[in-house]
Amino acid sequence: MDDGQIVQLYFDRDERALSLTAKKYGAYCYAVAFGILNSEEDSKESVNDTYLEAWNRIPPHKPNILKIFLGRLTRCISIDKWRKKTAGKRGGGEIHEVLDELSECVSASGNPASETEKKLLDETVNSFVKGLKSTEQKVFLCRYWYAQPIKQIAAENSFSESKVKTMLMRTRQKLQEILKKEGLL
Amino acid sequence: MTEFDLFDSIGNVDDELAEKAKQPKSSYKKTILMISSLAACTVFACVGLILMQSNKGSVKVAELSSAAAASQPDMIAIDSRHSSRNDSGSSAYHSEYSEGTPKNESSTGSIYAASSKADESSSESGSNDNNSSSAYISEISGQHYDSVTSLPDSETGFEYKSSVTVTESISEHESSAYAAESNIKYESYDPSDEPSCDSPYEESSYYELPEAQPVEIYYSDNGELKKKTVNIVRDEEKAYELWRVENHIGDEVKFLYSLYEVDGERISDPHFDLEKAAAPGHEKTLTNVVFITENFQDYYSRPDKEILLKSLELTILGACTYTPDEYRLELWQENKPISLIASDIYYSENGRIEKSHLYIDSDTDELFETWKIQNHIGDEVKFIVSLYELDGERLGDPHYSFSFTYYAVQKLEEAMSSGHEKPLIYTVYVSENFKNYYTRPDKELLLKSLEMTMLGACPYAPDEYRLELWDGTQPIDFVPDKAYNEEE
Numbered sequence: 199m200d201d202g203q204i205v206q207l208y209f210d211r212d213e214r215a216l217s218l219t220a221k222k223y224g225a226y227c228y229a230v231a232f233g234i235l236n237s238e239e240d241s242k243e244s245v246n247d248t249y250l251e252a253w254n255r256i257p258p259h260k261p262n263i264l265k266i267f268l269g270r271l272t273r274c275i276s277i278d279k280w281r282k283k284t285a286g287k288r289g290g291g292e293i294h295e296v297l298d299e300l301s302e303c304v305s306a307s308g309n310p311a312s313e314t315e316k317k318l319l320d321e322t323v324n325s326f327v328k329g330l331k332s333t334e335q336k337v338f339l340c341r342y343w344y345a346q347p348i349k350q351i352a353a354e355n356s357f358s359e360s361k362v363k364t365m366l367m368r369t370r371q372k373l374q375e376i377l378k379k380e381g382l383l
Numbered sequence: 384m385t386e387f388d389l390f391d392s393i394g395n396v397d398d399e400l401a402e403k404a405k406q407p408k409s410s411y412k413k414t415i416l417m418i419s420s421l422a423a424c425t426v427f428a429c430v431g432l433i434l435m436q437s438n439k440g441s442v443k444v445a446e447l448s449s450a451a452a453a454s455q456p457d458m459i460a461i462d463s464r465h466s467s468r469n470d471s472g473s474s475a476y477h478s479e480y481s482e483g484t485p486k487n488e489s490s491t492g493s494i495y496a497a498s499s500k501a502d503e504s505s506s507e508s509g510s511n512d513n514n515s516s517s518a519y520i521s522e523i524s525g526q527h528y529d530s531v532t533s534l535p536d537s538e539t540g541f542e543y544k545s546s547v548t549v550t551e552s553i554s555e556h557e558s559s560a561y562a563a564e565s566n567i568k569y570e571s572y573d574p575s576d577e578p579s580c581d582s583p584y585e586e587s588s589y590y591e592l593p594e595a596q597p598v599e600i601y602y603s604d605n606g607e608l609k610k611k612t613v614n615i616v617r618d619e620e621k622a623y624e625l626w627r628v629e630n631h632i633g634d635e636v637k638f639l640y641s642l643y644e645v646d647g648e649r650i651s652d653p654h655f656d657l658e659k660a661a662a663p664g665h666e667k668t669l670t671n672v673v674f675i676t677e678n679f680q681d682y683y684s685r686p687d688k689e690i691l692l693k694s695l696e697l698t699i700l701g702a703c704t705y706t707p708d709e710y711r712l713e714l715w716q717e718n719k720p721i722s723l724i725a726s727d728i729y730y731s732e733n734g735r736i737e738k739s740h741l742y743i744d745s746d747t748d749e750l751f752e753t754w755k756i757q758n759h760i761g762d763e764v765k766f767i768v769s770l771y772e773l774d775g776e777r778l779g780d781p782h783y784s785f786s787f788t789y790y791a792v793q794k795l796e797e798a799m800s801s802g803h804e805k806p807l808i809y810t811v812y813v814s815e816n817f818k819n820y821y822t823r824p825d826k827e828l829l830l831k832s833l834e835m836t837m838l839g840a841c842p843y844a845p846d847e848y849r850l851e852l853w854d855g856t857q858p859i860d861f862v863p864d865k866a867y868n869e870e871e
Contacts, residue, residue, distance in 0.1 A: 266398040273394050281387070300393075301386040311388040319384065323392040327400055339404035342393045356723045358746060360792075364842060367792055382384055 201264040208256035216249050223265055227272040233345035234276040234293045235283075244279055248272045273343070296345050299366065303374040304383065315382065322380050326373055337362055338369050598622050599701045601694035602629035603687040608694055619673065622702035623695075630691055632682060639674040640721050643705065649723045649742060661705035671707035673699050674721055677714040720744045729835040730757035731828035736835065747840065751813070754836045758829055760820060767812035767853045769837065771845065773798055795843045806846035811837050815854040 199218055207215035227248050231241035248271045261267035280293060311319055327335055337355065340346045341362075348366075352359045377383045596617045601610045611629070615621050623638040643650050645660050646667045660669050673695075685691060696710055715721065721742070728739045728750070743753050751766035771778045771791070778791035798807055811833070823829060834848050 261398075263398040263402055266401045269401065270394055274391070277387070277390065297386045297390060300389045304384050304386055304389055311384045315384060316388060316392070319388060319392045320395045323389070324396045324400075327393070327396045332403075335400065336404045339393070339396070339401060342390065343396065343401050343404060356720060358744075361842070364792055364796075367796065371796070377384075 205256060205260060205264060208253065209260075216253060219249060219252065219264075219268065223268050226265060227268055230269050230272045230344060231276045234273065234280055236292065240279060240283070241276070244272055244276045247275045251275065269344075292345050292347050296342060299370060300342065303370050303377060311382075318380065319377075319382055322376060322382065323373070326376050330369065334365055334369050337365050341366055599698065600625045600629055601697040601701075602626065603690040603694055606687050606690065608690050608697075610694075610697070617702055617704060619671075619699055619702045622698050623673075623675070626695055626698040630694060632679070632691075635676070636679045636682070637676045637717060639676060639715055639717065641671065641673045641699075642721075642723070643707065644668075644670040644672055647740075649725070657705045661707065668709060669705065669707045670709040670711055671699065671703050671705075672711045672713060674713050674715040676717045679714055726750060726753075727836065727839045728753050728757050729832035729839075730754070731825040731832050734825065734828070736828055736832050747811075747837065750836060750840050751811075751833075754833060758832060760817070760829075763814075764817045764820070765814040767814060769809065769811045771795060771843065772808040772810060799843055807843065808847045808849060809838070809841055809845035810849040810851055812851045812853045815852040817852055 199222075204215055204218050204222070207218065224245060227245045228241055231244035231248075232238070235241050235244060248268055251271045252268060255271075259267075277293070327338065330338060333355070337351055337357075340351045340354070341348070348359050348362050351357075352362045355362070357365075374383070595614045597612045598615050598617060599610045599612050600622060601608060603609075613625060615625070619641045620638045626632075627634070627636060627638075643657055643660075645655075647670070649672075650657065657669070659665070660667055682688070682691065692712070695712065700707070700710055722744050723742070725740045725742050728741055728743075729736050730739065731737075739757060741753060743749050747769045748766050754760075755762075755764060773794055776794075778794055795807075820826070820829065830850065833850065838845070838848055
């Protein structure tokens, strides 16, 4: 069954939509969640929450690409869960490293962005990512969208780890410059 | 703004960008293909039965004389051309087959085994038979043949069934021959008695399935080249697995990778438009390179070696997503990385420095090993380490061959962007016995070629290059960088 038919089931409030979503994208959502949470139990919980969230959001929302819509929901739910769980703590896991790296791009004593700032930030980041060379774009998103370990990114792209690290660092520096230009820092 | 805001914003990039970034992993691919092939079998059987009521099919059969193959050298180059027609339900195939000389493409363990040229119509030869929508085996010389073959899971990783029916033979209507005295005969195919292929996987229709297509699997049968057509998702690895089983090749010989080269350059950009490069009339040469494990050589002692290689070539060409102009088989060490980025290896030859453009791992150790081979340096000379030194500080993690740490990268980036007072020095350590080669008349060229090779692979251009010979008695001095201290 294609994505359009699954989405139609959501619109029809047909509960088969959930089982079909789980069959088709369960593993993908789990991988996204596990990249952030690094825990089987929490990841499964996150994925279940994703199905529920998808059920609540469709309709009225009609996803452009169902897979990415679900991945994005999983990502948001997982990061929230992770923040609650690790509030005030430092620990292992890929997401720590990912956030540490991203913290280089933002001011040290930054306050959470306002709604207006968030909107501008979304637009800036989107156009920044669009403007990247395809390889940089892929590596950047694998790391900061999917929270993939550097080792995995290197292996999937036939790069050395140091090359991936260098590429990411340069991209972060570019992003920081753009954010400064836009007055977001 | 915090890092969480930034993380959220990255998560909100356009769907298309996020989708592009996530390429399917091979482990998923195999599973999906396995499931989809089984599901496709069901769909295919139904569609096939309907189509067979109205269509007449054709079977192309190529027969190679085993005598022609007997005198082939260890390495061969195969140049073939394929063409096809689909008039009155028949298709044609012709090819040229010639001996060649072995070519050692690189000294890094890859062995050039076979190459071919396929004209732009070659893809049609494997896909134009709408009457071949069910699996069949063709047999040569007008023999009528009817059988069903089923391969167990253990051999292919999945189960497939191929049903076989050849009920009518026609006279040879188009002749073409391999230069090596091979001949080809053609038979038409009447699918009226085609048995159905039932699949128990009805539920798999829930999945978004790639479309199964007829793919021809060629095999050597007592020195003759034969083929069977199976309906599978068009995929080189899957076709290879079927080819392997049909040709009685053990599962220790593994399919590693396949890639395309355009004018000899490998495609490292995942968004490269291969469709355009493969389109009819294109100017660039598109080459399909298939890597399988080097233990395939164990089968080179078989008397039907050439037919084996030819059958692999034809099978892979038929299963390619894009029709290449050329095909090349490379035998590769299973655990050795396959690089998409070429490195320049310099070597001394006839009093001057020459350059090889080789696809090897960009690791400095591997570069040195390759340089050694190109320069006829013995195995006793070892690469020890290479490192950067900036303002008296050696950068990188000394416990891991001075590999870059974040701190090291930061320092180097700063040095590159803002300038630095003291020179950035790049030092390569090799074993002291390299000195034994200093008596060579081309010593200077040798040293220069090493320098050029190592500097060519440097991510940061140093101001100074040094070569140090290490006798192994003392550890290489280092000053651990700050990042290393912090980790400790």
